[in-house]
Amino acid sequence: MKKLLFLFLTLFIFSGIYGQTSTITGEQQVCPNTAYTYTFKLAKPVVSNNLTVSVTAIGGKVTSNNQETANFNMTNGVQTVSFSVKWDDKGFKTGQKLMVSTSEGLADQDIYVASFVGTQASDYGYYGFRCAGLDATNKVIKIPYGSSGTLDLNVNTTETFYYKMTKAEFKTSTYVWKIGSAESEGVSWKTLQYGASDLDGTTISVYPVIKACNRTSNGSAATFKIERYVDAQLKLTSNKIACKNENITYALVGVPAGASIQWIGGTGMTISSGQGTTTAVFKSQGSGYANVTANVSYAGKSYTFKNSEVWVGLPVEQNIPILNLKTGQATELTVNFEGLDATTTYKWTRVSGDVYLSSNIGRSIWITPWDNNYIVLRVDVTNKCGTGSGLYQFKAGSGGLGGGGLSSLSLKSLEVDAGFTPQSVKVYNLSGVLVYSTSNADGFDLSTTTLSEGIYILEKSDGKTKVSEKVILKR
Numbered sequence: 001m002k003k004l005l006f007l008f009l010t011l012f013i014f015s016g017i018y019g020q021t022s023t024i025t026g027e028q029q030v031c032p033n034t035a036y037t038y039t040f041k042l043a044k045p046v047v048s049n050n051l052t053v054s055v056t057a058i059g060g061k062v063t064s065n066n067q068e069t070a071n072f073n074m075t076n077g078v079q080t081v082s083f084s085v086k087w088d089d090k091g092f093k094t095g096q097k098l099m100v101s102t103s104e105g106l107a108d109q110d111i112y113v114a115s116f117v118g119t120q121a122s123d124y125g126y127y128g129f130r131c132a133g134l135d136a137t138n139k140v141i142k143i144p145y146g147s148s149g150t151l152d153l154n155v156n157t158t159e160t161f162y163y164k165m166t167k168a169e170f171k172t173s174t175y176v177w178k179i180g181s182a183e184s185e186g187v188s189w190k191t192l193q194y195g196a197s198d199l200d201g202t203t204i205s206v207y208p209v210i211k212a213c214n215r216t217s218n219g220s221a222a223t224f225k226i227e228r229y230v231d232a233q234l235k236l237t238s239n240k241i242a243c244k245n246e247n248i249t250y251a252l253v254g255v256p257a258g259a260s261i262q263w264i265g266g267t268g269m270t271i272s273s274g275q276g277t278t279t280a281v282f283k284s285q286g287s288g289y290a291n292v293t294a295n296v297s298y299a300g301k302s303y304t305f306k307n308s309e310v311w312v313g314l315p316v317e318q319n320i321p322i323l324n325l326k327t328g329q330a331t332e333l334t335v336n337f338e339g340l341d342a343t344t345t346y347k348w349t350r351v352s353g354d355v356y357l358s359s360n361i362g363r364s365i366w367i368t369p370w371d372n373n374y375i376v377l378r379v380d381v382t383n384k385c386g387t388g389s390g391l392y393q394f395k396a397g398s399g400g401l402g403g404g405g406l407s408s409l410s411l412k413s414l415e416v417d418a419g420f421t422p423q424s425v426k427v428y429n430l431s432g433v434l435v436y437s438t439s440n441a442d443g444f445d446l447s448t449t450t451l452s453e454g455i456y457i458l459e460k461s462d463g464k465t466k467v468s469e470k471v472i473l474k475r
Helices: none
Strands: 010-016 020-025 035-041 051-058 058-063 069-074 081-087 097-102 127-130 140-144 150-152 158-162 172-179 184-188 191-193 204-214 217-218 222-229 235-236 245-253 260-265 269-273 279-284 288-298 301-312 331-334 344-350 355-357 364-369 376-385 387-394 406-411 423-428 434-438 452-459 466-473
Touching: 051 058, 051 081, 069 081, 150 204, 184 235, 235 301, 245 288, 245 301, 260 269, 269 288, 279 288, 344 355, 355 376, 364 376
Parallel strands: 140 222
Antiparallel strands: 010 020, 020 035, 035 081, 051 069, 051 097, 058 081, 127 158, 150 191, 172 184, 172 204, 204 217, 204 222, 235 245, 245 279, 260 288, 269 279, 288 301, 331 364, 344 376, 355 364, 376 387, 387 406, 406 466, 423 434, 423 452, 452 466
C-alpha cells in the first residue's frame, strides 16, 4: 500500500510554561497498530531546573516503554521533546486521546490526536469510515436471446462515510464484480457489456470496497439474476380477410435457431405445411376470426404466441341497433359488421314501410318515417368472399319511445330473403321462458297481447327459416 503521507497538524494549544503557549504536533489521522512521532514544544527553552513531561496515550502505547504513560526529562536550554505512540485498534466510539503535562502541572489538558479506522460497516461511530451497501432497483433482468449490448444495472450510488478522515490515503474506493463464479475488481459498477450468448441464467453481484491502512471495508452487495427469453412475434403475412379454403400464411419472427416449434390451428383451421418451422400455411373451413397458436420450446423454457387477425368468410353483423324513431323526424342508423376490407360495399334496400332514406350506400344512413307503420330495411355488405345481409324492422311513434304501442323493434338476420313471410310467432322473456305463441303471424302486433311492459324475444318462422327479434314493449 502507498506509504501514508503524514499530515502534521497542530493538535492542541495550551498555556504552558511561564504563561506562554506550548504546542504538540504530529499525525492526527492515524492507522491502528502503527507508531507515529509527536513533538511537544515549549514557548521557550527551559532556563532553570530540569522539567519532567508526562505523556499519556489513551487508546495507545508510548513506544519508549510500551505503556500508556511515559515520562520524559527536558534539561536546561531544551525547548522540545519528541516521542512515539502506537495506537491501539479500538472501536470508533472509544476515542483515542493524547495528553501532555509537566511536572509543574502547567499542561494538564487533554489533547485529541488520533482518529480510528474501522473494519466493518456496523462500526461507524465518532471517527473513521464506513462503506454502506448498494441497492439494486431491479432484481431480475430479462434479455432476449441473441441480443448483445450494454446492460444498465440501475444500482443506486453507494453511501460512504469518511468522518474526519480527509486524507486521500483513507479514500481508496473500488467495486468488486462477481459474474457467476468469476470475481474481478474494477471501478465501473453501473454498466456491463455482454455478447449474444452471454449471461443466460447468470447471477451478477457487485459490492463497494474501501481500503485504508492495509485493511478493507466491504459494503453489502447488489445482486441481479439475468434471464434470457425468446422475444418472438407471430405475424400474419397474408391478407386479413380470407375466404374458405384460401391459404393463410403466418411467420414466427425472432425465434432463435434450434428452437422447437409446434403450430396449432383453431376451430376449422387446418395446417397445410410448415409444421416445425418458422413459417406455416393454414386453410380454413370455418368462418369468423381464425385463431392460430405457435408453441415454442428453447433452452428448457416454453413460450406461447397467438394470432387472431384473420377474418374468414362473409361480413357478419356484430350488434343490433335499437332506434327511437319519431314520425317526420330524421334519425341516423349505423350498422357494424366484421369481415370488412378495402373493397367492402354497402347497399341499403327499403323492404316495406313509408320511409325516406338519405342514401343507399355506406354503413350509416338517415331514416325519416312518414307514418307509424312498420319499417323494414335490408343492408347488403359485400367483401371479396361474398355478401352478408342484415334485416332491420322498426316502428315509429308520434311521441317517440313511450308514445304508445310497440315503439322500437330490431331484427338481425343473415342472408334472409326479403320475401320472408312468417307463419308462426313465439314470444320469450329474457330468461328464455315461452310466454306467448300463435300460429297466425299475419299482422301480429305484440301490443295486442296481455303481456306487461318489458323486453321480449320474438321468434318468427315460415316453417323453414327462423328469425329472432328483440322487442321493447311500452304501454
